[in-house]
Every structure is written in C-alpha cells, then in structure tokens.
Amino acid sequence: MLYSMDKYDSIIIGAGLAGLFLGRELKSRGENVLILEKSKGLGGRIATRRIENLGFDHGAPKLDLSPADKKFLGLNDEGYLMGGMTNLAKKMALDLPIKKETRVMSIHKKSDFELQTDQGDVFHSQKIYLTAPLPQALELLSQSELKSLIPDELKSIEYHKAVMALFTYEGALSSSPEIQAQKPRGLHPEGYILTLGSEESDQWFDHSEEEQSLYLKEKIAGLGSGKIRSFEVKKWRYTVVKKPLDKKFAELTKNLYLVGDAFGGCPLTSARSALSVS
Numbered sequence: 001m002l003y004s005m006d007k008y009d010s011i012i013i014g015a016g017l018a019g020l021f022l023g024r025e026l027k028s029r030g031e032n033v034l035i036l037e038k039s040k041g042l043g044g045r046i047a048t049r050r051i052e053n054l055g056f057d058h059g060a061p062k063l064d065l066s067p068a069d070k071k072f073l074g075l076n077d078e079g080y081l082m083g084g085m086t087n088l089a090k091k092m093a094l095d096l097p098i099k100k101e102t103r104v105m106s107i108h109k110k111s112d113f114e115l116q117t118d119q120g121d122v123f124h125s126q127k128i129y130l131t132a133p134l135p136q137a138l139e140l141l142s143q144s145e146l147k148s149l150i151p152d153e154l155k156s157i158e159y160h161k162a163v164m165a166l167f168t169y170e171g172a173l174s175s176s177p178e179i180q181a182q183k184p185r186g187l188h189p190e191g192y193i194l195t196l197g198s199e200e201s202d203q204w205f206d207h208s209e210e211e212q213s214l215y216l217k218e219k220i221a222g223l224g225s226g227k228i229r230s231f232e233v234k235k236w237r238y239t240v241v242k243k244p245l246d247k248k249f250a251e252l253t254k255n256l257y258l259v260g261d262a263f264g265g266c267p268l269t270s271a272r273s274a275l276s277v278s
Contacts, residue, residue: 007124008034011115013104013140014131016044017060018260020092022129022277027096034123035096036115038103043089045239049166051230054188055084056166058234061180063088082186106144113256127255129277133159133238134262141252149252153245157262159238161205164195165216166234171226179223190229194220198240209233249277 010026012019015037026033041047047059062079063070073088075081081088103118107128115123130137134157141147168190173179182191194216196204204212212233220228241262250258259277 006122007112008032009125010034010127010129011036011113011123011125012129012131013115013137014044014260015039015042015089015093015098015100016131016260017046017089018131019044019129020089020096022131022259023096023098024092033097034125035098036102036104036117036123037098037100040101041086041089042093042098042100043086045236046085046089048084048086048187049232049234051166051188051191051232052168054182054191055086055186056182056188056191056193057085057180057185058164058166058193059085059236061085061185080185084185084187104140107140107146107256108144109146109253109256127257129257129259131260134241134258134260135159135238137258137260146252146256149256151250151252154250154258154262157245158242160198160240160242161201162195162236162239163201163204163212163216164193164234164236165213165220165231166191166193167220167231168192168229169220169224169226170229171224173220173224173226176223178219205235205237251277 009031010033012023012033012035015035019035023033023035045059048055049058063075064079065075070077070079074091102121104115105118106116108114112124112126113128130140134154138150138154141150168188169192173192178194180193182188182193204215213231216233217228217231245263248263252258257277
C-alpha cells in the first residue's frame with residue numbers, strides 16, 4: 001500500500017494549490033513526501049461543482065500565470081481551464097502520494113514531527129508544511145504544545161467570506177459584475193454564478209440557507225425576466241486575505257512551515273509561497 005510507511009522526509013497538510021505545487025516540487029527533488037487532505041476532493045478553492053452533470057467553477061475561476069506556466073498547466077491565454085478548474089488539481093496531483101479524507105488532529109515535536117489523524121494513523125516526518133487557510137492551520141497548532149510558537153501577527157489574519165448562488169436560467173440576464181457565466185469555459189451552457197460582494201457575504205454568511213436563497217433569488221430576479229431552472233447556495237469561509245503578510249512563508253521552528261495565500265493574498269501567491277519555501 002502507498003501509505004504503509006509512516007516516516008517521511010516531508011508531510012504537507014492540505015491538497016490545495018499551494019500543497020500540490022509544493023508536493024510536485026519536493027517529489028521532483030527525490031524527497032519521500034506525503035500530502036494529507038481532510039476533504040474528498042483536491043484543489044481547495046480551485047473547485048468545480050457539477051450540476052446536471054455539467055460544471056460550475058465556484059472557486060478561483062482562473063489563474064494569472066506566465067505564458068509558459070499556462071501552457072504547462074493546460075490553461076488558455078486568459079488563465080482558464082476548459083471543462084473546469086478541478087481538472088487542473090487532478091492533473092497536478094498525478095503521481096503524488098495523497099491521502100484524502102484524513103484530518104490531522106495534532107502535531108508533536110519529538111526527534112522528528114509526529115502527526116496523529118482522525119483515522120488513528122500516526123505519521124513521522126522531518127519537515128511539516130501547513131498549507132491550509134491560516135486560521136485552520138493555527139487552530140491545528142493550538143491543539144498541541146506548538147501553540148506557543150505562533151506569533152501575534154499571524155493570529156490577526158482575517159479572510160473575506162463568499163456567499164454565492166449556482167443556478168441555471170432560461171432567458172436573458174443583464175450584465176453585472178456579480179454574475180459569471182459558465183458557458184465560455186466549456187462548462188454548463190445555461191449556468192451562472194452570482195457571488196455577493198465582500199461586505200454582503202460577511203453580512204449573510206451565518207444566515208440560514210433559506211434566508212440566503214431568498215436574498216440571492218431576489219437579486220437574480222432584478223437582472224432578468226426569465227426563469228430560474230435549478231439553484232444551489234454555496235459558501236466559502238476563506239476566500240481572499242484582507243491584509244496579507246509581507247513575506248513568502250513563516251518558519252515557526254526548524255522545519256515547521258506555514259505556507260499559502262496569507263503570504264501574498266490569493267491562490268496564485270499561495271503557489272509562489274509554496275515554491276519559495278521549497
């Protein structure tokens with residue numbers, strides 16, 4: 001089995017964009033690496049939701065990369081991936097050792113690092129990279145003796161939230177910066193995403209799904225005279241960092257790193273953060 005070994009050179013917590021970039025880089029150097037991901041899927045906010053068996057990009061819809069990087073990753077000139085951004089995460093994950101649906105519960109510093117998971121697994125590693133959104137990473141560290149290592153500047157990092165409607169629509173919709181059509185990227189031909197602004201999302205995030213649905217449907221009704229055919233509410237607790245840190249990563253103690261979009265502020269900078277720490 002791939003995971004029969006319990007000792008690694010590096011363990012990466014989180015299989016979002018930063019974790020996948022970092023995993024590929026470390027593996028290319030010959031390191032024995034393992035990525036642990038608490039979710040069923042890969043890519044974090046590089047996310048495609050399927051409705052009626054057709055896609056909706058409800059995370060980061062594109063990446064602003066160099067022409068060479070876009071070509072390597074299969075993105076078009078605008079930074080989009082035809083068929084859904086989740087395909088990018090799947091491509092990056094090829095040949096990487098990833099254990100999904102595995103939540104790390106604690107990290108302990110001994111002669112190396114010892115990680116315990118919710119499935120009862122125990123892993124040891126010389127180096128640990130936490131790539132999850134910073135509040136989640138700090139919460140994990142707070143559950144062990146490592147909490148004393150967390151500097152105050154990291155505790156104050158906040159993220160904008162996002163509340164959105166994924167819907168299909170019969171009829172014409174007025175152009176709006178809140179609306180994102182899915183058809184141009186080979187996704188759902190009648191699919192749209194309406195995302196509330198940062199202040200609205202913060203305001204509505206903790207409301208019931210019924211209340212969120214009513215509010216979102218009212219906004220859609222104001223943009224056209226057609227008919228909503230299907231409708232779902234999606235939420236992201238962590239989207240964009242409000243005030244990103246002016247550094248590329250943080251090393252809390254020797255070989256224990258915090259990596260990701262807190263160090264720059266967006267999914268793209270999370271990849272740069274990952275590559276800088278490697």
